[in-house]
Amino acid sequence: MPEQPARHTLVWLAPQAGWRADVPAREPRLLAWFAQGAPAVVARRAADDPDPRLRLGVPLPPAEGKQRLALRVARQDIARQLAPPTLGAVIATPGLAHDPAWRPALQALDAIAPARVFGAFAWQSLTGLAYVHAGSDIDLLWRVHSPEVADRLVTRLQAWEAHFSRRVDGELLLAGGGAVSWREYAGSTRQVLVKRIDGAALEPRERLFDATGIPA
Template sequence: MPDRPARHTLVWLSAHADWRADVPTHDSRLAAWFACGWPAVVARHAADDPDPRIRLGVPLPPAEGKQRLALRVPLHDIVRQAPPLALSHVAVHAGVPADWQVPIQALERLAPAHVFGAFAWQVLTGLDYVHARSDIDVLWSVQTADAADALVAKLQVWERRFDRRLDGELCLPEGGAVNWREYAGCAREVLVKRVDGAGLEARASLFDGVGLPRMAWHYDHVTKVAM
């Protein structure tokens, strides 16, 4: 298991995990969440944060105010990890609203991708996260500037065709990620998010480390999600 899992990694905690909510009043809700066997998601860890524990988030559904409950846990209390759900998995899941199935299938044909946000949590938990105005949040791995440019152009066409909002990130070869919509703009600098923080970086240098290993989600056991 790596020292610090990548952002968006899904993690399951041991039954006796020594987790601590950032807001103590959230303890009971988090305890009930984990009692259902549901995961949390790895959040960004500030580079200057002295706390060595892993930062996690649990996003509640709209019926509970869409709160994002934050907590921290020692790395050794994480018993399983898995990458974000594959878009191909979400596309065929019974929990996806009927009017989203064609748009998601069309999106899947553009490029391999992973899903986070409302659609992912609806599949993972069976709770109602997706509503008529929901966006879909997607992650794409891109290895070169040309590939990123081509993908962004296709995503813009997808939005116009289906009249739906598409959010998400382009995952860069060396592990950073940039919002695809921001990348599609003309700014010389873009905000790049990493597991240990975020900062503005020159757009022209995003793919300078193309020879480095591509971003990957590491895990010991991939949990199968019930269909």
């Protein structure tokens, strides 16, 4: 059985997987989606959720109303799982950025720190469907292990936004398995919202990088 995948992990289901959509009326669209070989993404579940199955999401493109279809699946029905694509791989996707101004902006962003991509840019890269538009944000994940690294990254992201007049969203991935919005981390609140696979909670800023203070 595959190990517990983290949030944002891409998963491909086995042909005979016994999944079930949260909204039964959406099952035909999900069947068509999986028949085309497209993945789903692992989503956060509520801390008090009694259902042991994985919670997955399939975000449809703007042409289909940007709906996010939700489903449940047992871990043993996962045939394959991968981390989100790297920013370098997304930049190399032919024709991804229809706005020519995106390429230098993304290349500059890639030079700041290694990152993985979720959201519109990732899904267009994965499926070839039109998710990205001229005003899109780009959503990234950065793995950080110390406040010094996080502070330096935040400063560079703020400079990137000011220079390119574009918005980058995303999360700092912590060693304890949690994640915090980089924009929230850039603020001055004493507590920040830390997301995990089984929920989210406010935690003291000074303990984000304390391995003994963050549950695994």
